[in-house]
Amino acid sequence: MKEKKDEIVLRNSKTEKTLDIASFVSSAIPWIGSPISNVLSGVSFGRKIGRVREALKDLAKDLTNFKSQVSEKYVKTEEFEELLEKTLLMIADERNEKKRKIFREFLVGVIKSPSEPYDEQIMILKTIEQLQSEHIRIIRAISQTPQPEESDMMFGAPINTLSRRLPGIPSDRMEELVHQLNNLHLTNLTGLRVMMTGRAAADLGHFITSYGKRFIDFIIEE
Numbered sequence: 001m002k003e004k005k006d007e008i009v010l011r012n013s014k015t016e017k018t019l020d021i022a023s024f025v026s027s028a029i030p031w032i033g034s035p036i037s038n039v040l041s042g043v044s045f046g047r048k049i050g051r052v053r054e055a056l057k058d059l060a061k062d063l064t065n066f067k068s069q070v071s072e073k074y075v076k077t078e079e080f081e082e083l084l085e086k087t088l089l090m091i092a093d094e095r096n097e098k099k100r101k102i103f104r105e106f107l108v109g110v111i112k113s114p115s116e117p118y119d120e121q122i123m124i125l126k127t128i129e130q131l132q133s134e135h136i137r138i139i140r141a142i143s144q145t146p147q148p149e150e151s152d153m154m155f156g157a158p159i160n161t162l163s164r165r166l167p168g169i170p171s172d173r174m175e176e177l178v179h180q181l182n183n184l185h186l187t188n189l190t191g192l193r194v195m196m197t198g199r200a201a202a203d204l205g206h207f208i209t210s211y212g213k214r215f216i217d218f219i220i221e222e
Contacts, residue, residue, distance in 0.1 A: 029060050029063050029064070031071075031072040031075065032060075032063065032072075032075050032111070034075075034076065035075050035076060035080060035081050035084060036056060036084065038081055039081055039084050039085045039088060040052075040088075045088070045089075045092045048092040048093065049092070051091055051092055051094070051100060052088050052091055052092050054100075055088070055091045055100055055103065055104045055107075056088075058101075058104055059104055059107055059108065062104070062108045063108065063111065066111075066112065068112070070114055070115075071111050071112060071114055074111070074114035075111060079118055080110070080111075080114075083107075083110055083118075083121055083122075083125070084107065086122075086125060087103055087106060087107055087125060090103055090125070090128075090129060091103045091104070096132075096133060098133045098136075099128075099131070099132075099133060102128055102131070102136065103128060106124065106125060106128055106218070109218040113218070116218070120214070124214075124215055124218055127184055127186070127215060130184060131184075132177075134169065134173075134177055135177055135180065135181060137166060137169070138162070138166070138169075138174070138177050138178060138181060139181065139186065139187070139208070139212070139216060141162050141165040141166050141204075142162070142187060142189065142204045142205065142207060142208060143204075143205050143208060143216060144165060144204075144205075145205075146161075146199070146202035146203050147202070150164070150198065150201075150202035151198055151199045151202050151203070152198060153198030153201070153202070154197075154198055155195050155196065155197060155198060155201070156195070156196065156197075156198045156201035156202065157192065157193050157194060157195050157196065157201055158189060158191065158192050158193075158194070158196075158201055158204055158207070159171055159174060159175065159192040159193050160201065161201050161202050161204060162174055162178075162192075162204075174192075175192055178192060181212075185209055185211050185212070186208065186209060186211065186212035186215055187207050187208055187209060187212055188207055188209055189204065189207035
């Protein structure tokens with residue numbers, strides 16, 4: 001009998017936590033409170049609810065000054081609730097704080113750009129799931145505007161440019177990460193050690209695919 005009582009207390013405690021989160025978000029951003037409440041009431045996050053609470057509180061901060069009738073209408077759709085549920089489940093399972101931040105930025109992008117096709121949003125979400133924080137650092141380095149001293153060099157290779165921009169990552173590891181980004185169709189940088197003019201070796205932005213550019217615009221804050 002005691003076990004059943006403990007189970008009821010535990011279940012009530014989890015319910016109170018989810019209601020508390022939904023209440024906080026609703027008070028901060030009223031127009032998004034309803035879908036969040038619907039998702040939280042239908043999914044059990046167990047002991048990982050703290051990660052979800054943190055993400056949703058930060059999401060509320062990100063949207064504090066944002067206004068859009070299109071977005072307010074969109075968050076009430078079944079499509080958004082499905083994306084929200086999938087993303088929150090990934091956040092609950094993600095131990096890396098930086099990765100959870102990327103998932104949150106994805107949700108912000110979904111809400112602010114509701115015109116994006118659902119299949120594209122799902123593809124981006126799946127891509128995020130496969131990324132490590134080092135991948136994001138590589139993407140940022142590839143998309144970085146070349147410095148004058150880099151462009152003025154007579155010759156160089158892309159691997160040298162990336163090593164200057166990310167000195168903490170060994171070149172072998174750099175090649176492995178770029179290869180993985182190529183497989184995810186975010187980049188097409190295959191000739192890392194090919195010698196070329198300094199300007200060409202420094203301006204790596206054109207090695208980002210069209211999908212990679214959409215991905216960057218969607219989830220990576222400036």
